[in-house]
Amino acid sequence: MLREFIAGLYDSGDLVRVHRPVSRHLEAAGLLKALDGQPVLLDHVTGSAHPVVSHVFSRRDLIARALGCPPHEITPRLAQAIDHPTPPPLVDACPGQDVVLPEPDLDQLPILFHCAGDGGPYIASAVVFVHDAEYGRNASFHRLMVLDRQRLAIRIVPRHLSAYLERAGGELDVAVCIGLPVQVLLAAATSVDLGMDELGIANALAPVPTVRCQTVDVAVPADAEWVLEGHISTRELVDEGPFVDLTETYDLVRRQPVLTVRRITHRRDALYHALLPGGLEHKMLMGLPREPTIWRAVNEVCDCTGVHLTPGGASWLHAVVGIRKQHEGDGPAAIAAAFQGHRSLKHVVVVDDDIDVYDMTAVEWAIATRFQASRDLVIRPGETGSSLDPSADPETRATTKLGLDATIHRTVGVPLDQARHGHQKVVWPTVDVAAFLS
Numbered sequence: 001m002l003r004e005f006i007a008g009l010y011d012s013g014d015l016v017r018v019h020r021p022v023s024r025h026l027e028a029a030g031l032l033k034a035l036d037g038q039p040v041l042l043d044h045v046t047g048s049a050h051p052v053v054s055h056v057f058s059r060r061d062l063i064a065r066a067l068g069c070p071p072h073e074i075t076p077r078l079a080q081a082i083d084h085p086t087p088p089p090l091v092d093a094c095p096g097q098d099v100v101l102p103e104p105d106l107d108q109l110p111i112l113f114h115c116a117g118d119g120g121p122y123i124a125s126a127v128v129f130v131h132d133a134e135y136g137r138n139a140s141f142h143r144l145m146v147l148d149r150q151r152l153a154i155r156i157v158p159r160h161l162s163a164y165l166e167r168a169g170g171e172l173d174v175a176v177c178i179g180l181p182v183q184v185l186l187a188a189a190t191s192v193d194l195g196m197d198e199l200g201i202a203n204a205l206a207p208v209p210t211v212r213c214q215t216v217d218v219a220v221p222a223d224a225e226w227v228l229e230g231h232i233s234t235r236e237l238v239d240e241g242p243f244v245d246l247t248e249t250y251d252l253v254r255r256q257p258v259l260t261v262r263r264i265t266h267r268r269d270a271l272y273h274a275l276l277p278g279g280l281e282h283k284m285l286m287g288l289p290r291e292p293t294i295w296r297a298v299n300e301v302c303d304c305t306g307v308h309l310t311p312g313g314a315s316w317l318h319a320v321v322g323i324r325k326q327h328e329g330d331g332p333a334a335i336a337a338a339f340q341g342h343r344s345l346k347h348v349v350v351v352d353d354d355i356d357v358y359d360m361t362a363v364e365w366a367i368a369t370r371f372q373a374s375r376d377l378v379i380r381p382g383e384t385g386s387s388l389d390p391s392a393d394p395e396t397r398a399t400t401k402l403g404l405d406a407t408i409h410r411t412v413g414v415p416l417d418q419a420r421h422g423h424q425k426v427v428w429p430t431v432d433v434a435a436f437l438s
């Protein structure tokens with residue numbers, strides 16, 4: 001669970017702990033931005049009795065550590081969990097319900113106001129759980145803007161929660177959880193079919209005991225630090241935003257529904273997980289769960305050895321795909337499949353399996369030494385892109401997609417292994433460096 005992982009980071013000296021009071025208005029976000037990529041615990045955030053943790057899963061190695069596997073195994077493990085979900089167990093005891101606030105009051109939570117132009121304080125780490133008689137349970141991330149002590153504006157993109165809301169006639173009971181273990185955060189960000197329980201994916205990664213909510217008919221992770229039970233109504237729409245999105249640019253202000261909180265329960269000494277908008281943790285949790293779908297799509301056309309949605313591309317718009325090339329057509333086929341596997345993808349680089357997809361210097365080296373623009377460039381104009389790309393058409397999201405096949409090219413008549421020979425890095429002599437420097 002989240003607090004055990006935080007305790008482990010503290011014990012190993014991997015947690016920056018801030019004892020001084022920090023204002024939740026702008027100051028905390030500024031401090032978190034300066035410490036991006038480094039797990040942080042803020043002991044005292046003004047106006048709240050609860051400590052803030054952030055950047056907990058801001059790096060691939062941190063997620064790997066939480067899942068107990070090497071970094072390169074995260075994508076295949078997640079793909080495996082999506083293919084073979086297991087129903088999470090229901091338990092009675094729930095630390096997340098240890099404390100029940102007498103009156104729901106969002107001001108008790110150290111919700112941060114991030115940037116001067118924001119529409120309000122924002123919760124960005126929250127996963128919303130709903131239940132439907134036919135579809136079953138759904139879990140998805142939604143940013144929540146504080147309107148007052150009981151009400152939040154909820155951003156709902158037209159995906160699963162909007163389908164549940166429509167079926168419920170625009171009136172839907174929900175449970176919002178904050179402070180969740182890594183497997184739940186990753187599963188909630190996957191893109192799977194409507195009616196598939198994301199907690200089944202989470203439970204296949206690591207056990208997720210669940211517990212019934214007190215006023216809402218849905219079971220949520222028992223290890224959650226906070227549970228906000230409430231109701232979404234589309235009868236009243238409010239301005240949601242401005243909000244700093246994944247690209248660190250402002251998203252549009254939209255008319256969105258109101259989520260009214262009716263009950264707040266939390267663990268004793270509950271931690272509040274603050275996700276810095278546009279920060280590395282936001283990018284990691286949003287982008288990493290899209291890598292398995294690219295992985296699977298590319299594996300249908302050739303042998304995929306790795307996928308990396310790079311942080312420089314906001315972990316959303318740029319991918320590096322590694323393949324074990326068998327045929328000359330594998331590169332272009334992998335480019336087309338990658339775009340199928342992640343619809344928002346804009347630029348993709350395909351490299352051979354001797355290139356580490358996480359090492360951007362190695363990827364650039366592959367482009368420099370193996371790529372010919374007249375031969376290996378794929379340009380796809382008139383595609384529908386991501387709403388997160390400010391350079392796409394704001395109305396239609398029309399964009400141009402680009403693929404670079406930076407795999408070794410095989411000249412006609414030259415066997416592949418022979419073609420590879422002239423493109424591989426030399427093997428340097430190995431020496432005992434320490435012996436020369438002592």
Ligand SMILES: [Mn+2]
Nearest residue numbers: 138139160194
């Ligand atoms: Mn879903």
